[in-house]
Amino acid sequence: xxxxxxxxxLIPVIAVLLGxxxxxxxMLVSGYNPIAGYSALWYGIFGEPYYIGETIRQLTPxxxxxxxxxxxxxxxxxxxxxxxxxxxxxxxAVWVGxxxxxxxxxxxxxxxxxxxxxxxxxxxxxxxxxxxxxxxxVIVTIMMNYIALHVTNALIRDVITDNxxxxxxxxxxxxxxxxxxxxxxxxxxxHNGIFIALIAxxxxxxxxEKTTKGYELRAVGFNHDAAHYSGMNVNRNIILxxxxxxxxxxxxxxxxxxxxxxxxxxxGGFTGIGFDGIAVALxxxxxxxGILFAAALFxxxxxxxxxxxxxxxxxxxLVEIVIAxxxxxxxxxxxxxxxxxxxxxxxx
Numbered sequence: 001x002x003x004x005x006x007x008x009x010l011i012p013v014i015a016v017l018l019g020x021x022x023x024x025x026x027m028l029v030s031g032y033n034p035i036a037g038y039s040a041l042w043y044g045i046f047g048e049p050y051y052i053g054e055t056i057r058q059l060t061p062x063x064x065x066x067x068x069x070x071x072x073x074x075x076x077x078x079x080x081x082x083x084x085x086x087x088x089x090x091x092x093a094v095w096v097g098x099x100x101x102x103x104x105x106x107x108x109x110x111x112x113x114x115x116x117x118x119x120x121x122x123x124x125x126x127x128x129x130x131x132x133x134x135x136x137x138v139i140v141t142i143m144m145n146y147i148a149l150h151v152t153n154a155l156i157r158d159v160i161t162d163n164x165x166x167x168x169x170x171x172x173x174x175x176x177x178x179x180x181x182x183x184x185x186x187x188x189x190x191h192n193g194i195f196i197a198l199i200a201x202x203x204x205x206x207x208x209e210k211t212t213k214g215y216e217l218r219a220v221g222f223n224h225d226a227a228h229y230s231g232m233n234v235n236r237n238i239i240l241x242x243x244x245x246x247x248x249x250x251x252x253x254x255x256x257x258x259x260x261x262x263x264x265x266x267x268g269g270f271t272g273i274g275f276d277g278i279a280v281a282l283x284x285x286x287x288x289x290g291i292l293f294a295a296a297l298f299x300x301x302x303x304x305x306x307x308x309x310x311x312x313x314x315x316x317x318l319v320e321i322v323i324a325x326x327x328x329x330x331x332x333x334x335x336x337x338x339x340x341x342x343x344x345x346x347x348x
Contacts, residue, residue: 011285015327018326018329019329023319032312033314036311036312037318040307049185049188050185051303052185052188053184055304056194057188057260058303060197061253061273062280063200063201063280063295064248064249064277065082065249065280067200067248068082068252068277069082070287071241071245072245073281074218074286076220076221076224079245080145081126081144081145082141082252082275083270083272083275084122084147084149085119085122085148086256086271087270087271088118088119088148088151088152089116089254090115090152090257091257091264093114093253094264097171097174097175097257098171104173107173107174108258116254119247119249119250119252120247124242124246125144126141127240127243131235132235153267156265166263166265167264175191176196177259178192191259193254197295200251201291202288205289220237252273256273279327282330283298283330298323301323
């Protein structure tokens with residue numbers, strides 16, 4: 001048991017190191033200086049208070065989308081529809097933010113709840129189809145992403161605005177903006193949503209590890225038949241799992257709509273936040289604590305990469321290659337486990 005726990009920690013760490021090493025080799029082959037490239041990356045994450053604030057701002061929705069993917073996975077489901085759930089959550093939060101003028105103590109929680117409910121609804125549909133008709137959730141959730149993208153674009157143009165490409169800014173009473181965080185991070189877009197993300201991580205851990213319902217959800221994920229014969233309602237738990245997963249993703253959309261941008265616009269394509277959440281969950285080992293570290297890694301790489309072209313002349317697309325390599329090595333965990341086990345045997 002202890003060895004398995006160490007393996008779960010070691011494998012993502014080794015995967016990250018291998019990804020960075022391979023990235024350095026690619027830089028060398030391409031004629032770039034890897035030391036300068038990674039120095040620029042590091043400076044772009046930690047070099048100035050502004051960069052630190054932007055990194056935290058970037059990792060905030062990653063925590064929530066990572067939790068969304070991980071929650072479904074821990075209960076035996078693969079939610080590829082996190083991207084669509086983020087988009088509908090974003091729209092719902094901003095709609096509440098611009099449509100109502102309420103005291104902040106009511107307005108902000110109401111907007112976040114609306115985002116969670118929108119994401120939950122988008123998760124309910126594939127959950128219901130999976131439970132009642134055995135339709136594979138991967139297929140349905142992929143299709144739901146496109147439905148979310150085009151339906152929200154239509155609603156922005158034809159319902160919320162008068163044929164405009166983006167909405168008005170939300171009322172300040174619905175905003176997650178923090179003057180304190182702005183002042184200490186040189187006016188970055190860091191906002192109070194980081195606290196919501198951390199609370200969500202605690203909720204996932206507590207629900208799955210410390211409650212009877214969490215045990216039921218995990219049991220259904222391990223084996224549907226065994227859970228059914230032990231008296232658990234498998235179909236209801238499948239639906240509930242997708243609803244909770246969708247709610248996490250919807251709240252991630254609220255982080256963008258109420259914190260980073262404070263409006264919602266017509267999108268020509270996907271945001272990528274939901275798809276990156278799959279990688280965050282994978283690298284984080286589908287655990288709440290692991291997802292916090294994985295989201296920090298992704299947020300740092302995304303923000304730090306913006307500094308690489310100007311400081312080191314290295315294309316920031318190289319970071320996408322490094323991220324892809326890290327995911328590849330995590331996915332190749334069997335090979336890494338085999339190498340570690342060989343070293344362990346030789347040590348004996």
